[in-house]
Amino acid sequence: MNNSDFKKIEFWVATGLCLLVIFLMVINIDRDTISGNFYSHKIYPFRDSGINFSYLAHYFLPKLFSATSFYLVFLLLNFYLIPALIKQTQSILNTFLFVAVFFLYGLSSSIGYTYSQAYLLVTYNNITEAYFHLFVKGYSNAIYVIVMFSLYVIAKTYAPIVLKHFELKYKNPKIMQECAFAVTIWVFVLFLLGTQASRNYYGIIWGFVVPIGILQYGFSLYQLIPDLKNTNIGFWGYLWRCILLIALIGSFIATIALVILQDTDTWPIIFAFNMGVHCLFTTPFTWLIYNYRLKNKSEIRYLKQELGKSDASLSFLQSQINPHFLFNALNTLYGTALQEKAERTGEGIQKLGDMMRFMLHENVQDKISLTRDVDYLENYIALQKLRTSRSADIVIDTQIDPQLNNLEITPMLLIPFVENAFKHGISLQHPSYIKVTLQTKDKTLYFDVHNSIHIKPDADPEKFKSGIGLQNVKQRLALLYPNSHELIIRESATEFFIHLTIQL
Structure with a gap:
């Protein structure tokens, strides 16, 4: 609470x-x-x-x-x-x-x-x-x-x-x-x-009867009922045990009330009220609470089993993403080396090494620092800029907030959107642009990607493919951040836009 x-x-x-x-x-x-x-x-x-x-x-x-x-x-x-x-x-x-x-x-x-x-x-x-x-x-x-x-x-x-x-x-x-x-x-x-x-009966009853209910609730919920369940004793066996327990504790408390209040009329009233309330209300209420929680635990156990199956699917989805990008990155470095006569190849290889290290060590974790995930994203964009740097008509703008509030995120959730932007938003023959914005506020991540769209020729084998990134990341978001994320995708004839919000 x-x-x-x-x-x-x-x-x-x-x-x-x-x-x-x-x-x-x-x-x-x-x-x-x-x-x-x-x-x-x-x-x-x-x-x-x-x-x-x-x-x-x-x-x-x-x-x-x-x-x-x-x-x-x-x-x-x-x-x-x-x-x-x-x-x-x-x-x-x-x-x-x-x-x-x-x-x-x-x-x-x-x-x-x-x-x-x-x-x-x-x-x-x-x-x-x-x-x-x-x-x-x-x-x-x-x-x-x-x-x-x-x-x-x-x-x-x-x-x-x-x-x-x-x-x-x-x-x-x-x-x-x-x-x-x-x-x-x-x-x-x-x-x-x-x-x-x-002095009034409300204070007397609340002062002496309610503590018995608190003790009975805690003892029954965490000790008595679990022990009875293990021996297959049902509700009636539990009820008789509670009646004896309430009578013993109630007699003790009522005697204390008699000594403190010096009122012989109060003793039977407290004892009778205590027996009635706890036998008719506290005892069955605690039994219902225990069974309700037991049912919830069974459902959670079942969901964990289903999640194990989903993890296998999730691992498969991640394995689809990584080799695809590595192949494209190596091609990019190769083309850059030919164009620049290896002047910037060292920088590119260093960034690629950082990315491979990320995928080998951190990509396998359930959660990583958002800062590390953003580092991977920035390295990816830097490698893509090597490929497009000779074209003045291609504008790549990134606005990434350096203050990320020490948040954690599931790795490789953001990169598919940027991959998709470079895949469909860059043309060496036509003016193109990509804008990536990332910021956090409290524990919420806001991520936007804008990119131009260019119609691919019919002979292009990628024309009718939706891309590995978007479908996979939608499934991952549904598995990993249910009810705590919002993904908005809009597409026009000339622009593609995604807005992602995640409660981290």
Whole structure:
């Protein structure tokens, strides 16, 4: 999972929780409403202080204001301010904004407390002292929230570095990645629920039940189910084992909850909810996930077998390209030696030697440096220029970006297009031109070839041949870069043009 996808998940989880809190306030789902004591725990403090309780002014609007400001502060700190401070981008401005967010959020929390806990105003000696204590409480809450957000963003930022360290030590880094993601979401939501002033079942259930689900999911997916599959034990055998496992762990966790919360009513609720959720949801869900992944692995294994067959075809296609060019290059050098009385033969032979070395050592690799592949391309063009240098009507223009971003490419993908251009675009009797452009941006290669077209005489044996290069390279692109390349070919009466884009 990349950083962009995780940010989307963060945004929608935070947005969903904010909307859920507002929704619950609107429909008034509360522990006291279930037991029939409508607003009792909210009304009594106001009534005892001689203040008329207003659900809108003393509960709904302060809670709505608190939830909204909490949500906005999270978005601002998580997606902009703290990452910018970590990267030291515009440090002075962002530090000022960070402090401003703290003061504004503290102010909003304090204002919310003055309404939601207005009954406290009459418990102090004077109104100034009352406001002072409420504002201290508001800013204390702001410190807690902002510190927790900061720790969360810092942990999220440096977690990939830690995961990479573990990937070097563990055979299955996917376990570490999934566990880290699940624990991050659990801690994040637990923190959101923990900011509520009163203890509620949502926080208790999330805090004690969800970790059991994470443990069961990881243990079942990577240990229990594979072992059962090896012994041909099916779903029902897996289910009974999970029930026993959930009961044991659930009893332990519920006992811890009893000790921490000191509430005898909570123990059976946590245990029953834990058994129901994990037996009815987590257990079958994990079984389905495992079988889905097993099916995908089988499909990948089949595709690898098919790819082995394609490799044989690919090797054959490559073998068609290399001897053809070497034969033409040797003919070119021979003609140049006759014309120039061997003055430039040494240069040509050196370039040919570099190219032969390339084909013997690097052409057999799956991926090579784009720089080396471009060197081969430039040597090829230089040899062709030796052949056409005496003709003033032939223009060969190359614009190749020297900065290739340390990218890698499958060898011999680009040369067929240039071969085709020289084969069909050069005439010693008519004006001709070839223009080759190559550049990269990020991890994308852009390659263009323009060339003139000359009608070949009927006696030319090459007239009705499409050329080895284009058909072969189309097949190679389909095999090696499926869904990550774009090849556009246009042809007019006087010009041939190709545009190739590859995501490297």
